[in-house]
Amino acid sequence: MDLWVDTAAPQVVSYTPAAAALLRSPPAVTAVLSDPLSGVQASALQVLLNGAALALLYDAATGTATSSGGTWLEGTNQLELRVADVAGNAQVPMVWSVSIDTQPPTGSVTINGGAVMTTSVDVTLGLSAADATSAVARIASSKEVTPAATLRTACSLRWRRPSWRATRASTSGLAPSEMSCRKRRLMPSTSKIPSRP
Ligand SMILES: [Ca+2]
Numbered sequence: 329m330d331l332w333v334d335t336a337a338p339q340v341v342s343y344t345p346a347a348a349a350l351l352r353s354p355p356a357v358t359a360v361l362s363d364p365l366s367g368v369q370a371s372a373l374q375v376l377l378n379g380a381a382l383a384l385l386y387d388a389a390t391g392t393a394t395s396s397g398g399t400w401l402e403g404t405n406q407l408e409l410r411v412a413d414v415a416g417n418a419q420v421p422m423v424w425s426v427s428i429d430t431q432p433p434t435g436s437v438t439i440n441g442g443a444v445m446t447t448s449v450d451v452t453l454g455l456s457a458a459d460a461t462s463a464v465a466r467i468a469s470s471k472e473v474t475p476a477a478t479l480r481t482a483c484s485l486r487w488r489r490p491s492w493r494a495t496r497a498s499t500s501g502l503a504p505s506e507m508s509c510r511k512r513r514l515m516p517s518t519s520k521i522p523s524r525p
Pocket of ligand 1: 334335336337338363364365366367413415417
């Protein structure tokens with residue numbers, strides 16, 4: 329007759345997502361568990377997301393528990409992993425937090441303080457950006473503009489010696505990048521002083 333004595337709780341070999349992780353979308357929570365003697369009690373496995381139990385699948389062959397679904401919050405989420413073995417030894421619940429940030433930063437661009445026209449080849453860009461959940465990593469600007477078709481309908485140029493003259497279909501509602509390109513087109517290197525229509 330064999331008598332098994334198991335006084336050791338299961339061990340959490342690894343888990344995801346990592347503590348303090350910053351993620352763009354809700355993840356599956358996974359944990360690899362080990363209990364050499366009596367084995368992990370699948371029915372005792374629990375992953376709590378902000379206090380609510382997640383649906384969980386346990387693969388005994390690999391010792392991997394995988395969650396699905398759950399109501400994740402924008403910002404900080406608390407996870408708790410509860411594990412016990414068949415003999416009833418429970419591991420101390422593991423608690424950690426991860427952050428979810430699904431929203432891109434908001435930002436704005438102004439050209440020469442929002443001026444509708446400039447006679448200068450050089451303009452000053454006013455750039456601002458903010459992010460409610462994480463932080464803004466960088467701000468980049470470009471003078472590349474697409475699609476070109478938008479520009480053709482947004483403004484037109486007429487050659488009227490000795491100066492360029494520009495007309496525009498609309499000033500309001502154009503994206504800053506379109507304004508940027510329009511200004512570039514308003515100011516060819518050979519032009520003289522542009523004037524309003
Ligand atoms: Ca055990």
